Amino acid sequence: MIQENQNCLRECESEKKQCYEECYVVKKPCPCGPMPGKALLKCARGSVGPLPLIAAGVLLPTSYPVGSITIDTRELCNPTVLLNFNFIINVPVGLLTTLTFTVFKCCNGCTNPVGESFTFSEILPAGLATTSFSFQICDCSNCCGCETYTVQITNATLLGAGVSVSAQMTAIAVENIC
Structure with missing residues (x-):
């Protein structure tokens, strides 16, 4: 045995x-x-609303910040940041709703747009309606320090008051070791 x-x-x-x-x-x-490198993951939430009635063709007096996320890439070599934005849009009255989202990056005191703007446009049914919208942006520009990405509503047509937007944001930063 x-x-x-x-x-x-x-x-x-x-x-x-x-x-x-x-x-x-x-x-x-x-x-x-490719050799594996370091990676960072950050998550954040944000919201805005209720928003006022905004007629078509009327310029917004100001942009509406929905939320922001900060990631520190100082310890990464040649970082790339993938940003993922998921929104829940609540509309109390079913009408045409158009929202344009723009992402801005603040690094070392400078603020610049990142990538293109993304537009949500939908005629929602009468009564309380909830829908979702999402997009991703990849930022390859280098910054030596903390980077804060803010998503804002920069243009809108809201034919009814009371629209609110909530967001879930993630930022994944990885090293590009080539």
């Missing part, structure tokens, strides 16, 4: 060694593939 257990242990050790060699020796990464 003792001899059987020792043989079994040797077989198990042999299998572990073979598996280890397969995973780490035989299947090692290709030298031409």
